[in-house]
Amino acid sequence: MSEQTIRVGIIGAGGWTTYGHLPALGTLPEFDVVAVAARSEESAKKAAGKFDIPRAYADAYKLIKAPDVDLVAVLTPTSKRVPLVKAAIEAGKDVYSEWPLTTRTEDSEELLALAEAKGVRHIVGLQRRQGPAARYARDLVARGYVGDVRAARISVGVDAFPPVMPEKVAWTFDVEAFTHVLSIYGGHFLDVLFQIVGPPKDLAAIVETQFPELTVAETGRTVTSAKPDEVMAVGTLENGGLFSVQLEGGQKFPTGLQIDITGTEGVLRITNDRAFENTEDNTLHGVNTTSEDGTSLAELPVPEEYRSLPDTSLDESVQDLAHLYAAFARDKRNGTTEATTFADAVRQHHLIDRIQQSSEKFSA
Template sequence: MKYRSVRWGIIGCGDVTEVKSGPAFQKVKNSELVAVMRRTGELAKDYARRHHVPKWYDDADNLINDPDIDAIYIATPPESHKEYAIMAAKAGKAVYVEKPMARNYQETQEMIAACNVAGVPLYVAYYRRAQPRFVKIKELLENNTIGDVRFVSSTQYQQNVIEKEIPWRVQPELAGGGLFFDLASHTLDILDFLVGPIKSVQGFASNQAGHYPAEDIVTGSYLFESGIHGVGNWCFSAFANVDVNEIVGSKGKITFSTFGNDPIVLTTADGTKEWSFDPPQHVHQPLVEIMVAELTGEGGQCPSTGVTGARTNWVMDEMVKKYYER
């Protein structure tokens, strides 16, 4: 089904929707934000008032079944992604779900199956796939700028922040795992976008600092379908914040961060070259533009789907499974 204009509803209008995502639905051509939902009605009402959204709900079922809504953006913790995605699919609504796609790979498969049966698209909010910064890296790779890619490495660590209450992001029953699921998922997904799917993976996960039940360090190695090798280290109780990825080839390498705004650096025998990009005000907007163009039949194919999002969940599951088998 193609839409003249895509009318969106948001389930879970929390912090991520204030700037990162919510305004994008109102700014993209042929797109409008019709309704928002939050369990605390007063907070939903306040969001709707501040963002000039016509309707608000305190019940997800009512929003999903609103006939004025064509597509549902699920911006809740992963615990409820599967439930709401299946409800939206059964209501015939297009689904856009936050990352990670679900708490585990099994849940992603149930979401995909439900959307396939209903004949509705399923998109995942790995929005970096549409941002100019990462599209540029993919262009460099496709132009054979560093020759044949040999391996990729990711090193990401940050200082531990101790909070009075344990946040949902480090409660496995709500998030699927710890900050590895919340943050490393972006890196693993963008590597899938840049060099292709991972076909084999091994990992070690531990909790070294002991501040919460979830893992706080993960190291892993993986083999991509293309034959490229990869290694990754993620630690969330270190002394500083570091975020660096390298894609190394037969003729050079590309260095970039997942979360920072430092330049992309190309290093070859000829020296170095850099590219800088201003971060989008609303980081979801480039991806929302592609989704809306696809839904309205104006062209474009969304690069972040349930199928690609599920692959990242599978990789993460494989890397932490021994930790949660204890």
């Protein structure tokens, strides 16, 4: 292990930890996972054994205090993150938090201020922008592939958050848990869209709860819920042009991801049959005034320099996460800010607030 190796302590041993974080970190020589903590000693030891992690804790605060942990990754449910992230910051550790950073904008703003005051590095898990196709699309637009952006349209349709869900995720029924279509899919994919075409300026939105009664699959217990499952928004971009958004959860036949960007000189389309936990990267199609036939969309292969990971055998959603960690390692080495940070999280919180507030005005 070199002096540059970043020693990681993982808090949380759920599915995204074992499917995503630990396999992703295991492919990167810059990192060494030295400890894992979970709600029970048994769960921590199980994860430690499966991934050859030296230490397992039932007490997350002991992991945070461990002198050989450089980066604390907080991968617990959103409502449990604030005290753990605070403790990591106060211990002077760099800290990773999943998105959403917290359940409330004010709490996320506080964590950002604390991290900046303490001088620790911070990462938020908005990893979708790190995928090769997303980064290539950003660069194509920046280089003028479509010319001046006239309009950008994004549609995200998923089978997640249906009206009947298993007991283990029934905690998401409460809108205060901030785990729904707008917060999760809006947070991730609007981040992708606006890092490609630039930030939004003005917007108007409608947020609907089309499944007001949710059911626990195992027991048939029903719960009244106000969490969003359908979102539509339109608006203007800071650098000109318009945008539109549709987010839909609980689809029986998921439509996946589609982004269309039109400009004065061309068109760029980004698609994926699955919006989340996808095995393949997004596909790019485009046409512009320099295209050979100049009339129809053609696939734009992503150049190999965008695929810089040492191991590309993992599902693409896990590779996105590996790209995020690799960006953080470069930031730490070079003093840059490639990786998404708590500042990006706060920006997404404010955007979601604007969408919800616009919808409330529309309904009034």
